Amino acid sequence: MKSRGHGLSCGMLLLMIMMFVPKMDAAVSSSLRVGFYRRSCPAAESIIARTVRRAVSQNPDIGAGLIRLHFHDCFVRGCDGSVLLKSLPGGPKAERDHPANNPGLRGFNVISKAKRRIERICPNTVSCADILAFAARDSSQILGRINYPVPAGRRDGLVSSFNEVTPNLPSPRLTADQLIQNFASKGLSADEMVTLSGAHSIGRSRCSSFSDRLYNFNGTRAQDPSLDRNYAATLKATCPANGGSDPTVAMDPATPNRLDNTYYAELRAGRGLLTTDQTLAESPATRGYVDMNARFGVAWAGKFARAMVKMGSIDVLTGNQGEIRRRCSMVN
Template identity: 90%
Template structure:
């Protein structure tokens, strides 16, 4: 009973803190994002996105993880402006989605396009692709982790997508904790928020090539990363042979691979973080405390932190007001 009352209190505090959250917009003089932005102009927008996402995730739970990752990759390059959704045009410069960090790994483009087409039939030229992507990431969090948080909206779509800016902005899967802290700080996110957002790695999959250096020829004296649990490393080697011709994928979280939860942090403490950027969070003095707190948190308490961090991330360098445009197709500028 005591645990139930604590969980209930945590849930009430989560809702209160979300309601008190003040959306951040970094462009001076532009109107802020706000809750209920489409209440009058397109009242069914969020419901359409939710139904589209739910249908897609019911057929393939991995799509939910893909949509959360898609939102992250969008926001870290040029801000949350839907630029990651744009396709490269023949004869033109390459777009973000063709960068090796995004292709072939990113998923969920078709889900966003389907939601956009359905919304356009009801509310043409009204709802941005950037907002649809933010809603879809939220809905994926709710479906896979029962993490539901209100999303302020009013984002506009950018009309530029730069291949080269991906390398400059997205964190590599081999960064140290200090490098991750610096990378996220440039986007206005704290070390605590960085560790919290990393919890999205409790779902989804990663290609062997993104972590195989931890299994073979780790350094001049050790073949395997010593921070890896031996049994976990053995299971990874079985899937990722040293001279494998293909590049298979492995679940990011070996414990609850299809549930967005804080079990991820307990796995880190046990040496079962898949990527270097995962395990370094538990090894570095700069982030270890945040990992410990998140691992011990009630599920609702961590869900609250995750929701608030997602809202803040979704406000990075947004376009609002008369900036950008409302694309008619999410993959092409008007």
């Protein structure tokens, strides 16, 4: 994990190491539990880890996709696996068919593979929502050496609604203040929002998500002045003004396959890809968090781990709520 800090005192280094170890907060531990499947399905986490590692070794973008999949699940109806459900023929559309998710979201097949392998030895035991949370953690470990205990015990939801995506998921064009409000509605602080945005140090984005910054900023047919000129020229070469296709580019031009704090240094240099990235370095409300995360990679990694655990507890179903799906793409 990269760190931009130099000459740290022993006390500061110790503090940062302590920060790296995620602490369970009461709100999380009261409904979910680390080691939830220790007796009922002790092989579950290792099966998921092997499945994720195999997929990421073949394509690192899958790791970014699994982290994003977990985020998109938790922000709509809570972390209940609703994003994994397919639309039924003749019925209302599900979340995964929304333009914010389709065709961008990746990793569905990885979750399904892990579920099938687990069902063979532990039928009707491990929820798809928990598999997704474990897979996001495993992706963080593989791509960023960020490991943390995942409290489990989530149950799978019975509903997935296309219409609930837009009001809940942050769009790629929100301001910092709008992002703060969006994350606050999920119980996450501004610091946690900026910290979780570090997941954009991996993965790819379609040109359509940021092309307005290149050719039509604020409706003026101009380029976003906050964009580094050389970076903008590189983006324009991949994303022409009137391109018929919609190609993808790496979210982080410096270390696209490493989950690290270089993302924040890129923001400070005007190389944030999305409006929601660059606004973090421009806004007085979030600039300080960006600066600290850019300087102290180890501290950021610890904050990222804790924020992922907290995000994974949003509006979870537990106990007798929901169900344990036999297949992640459909209710029982």
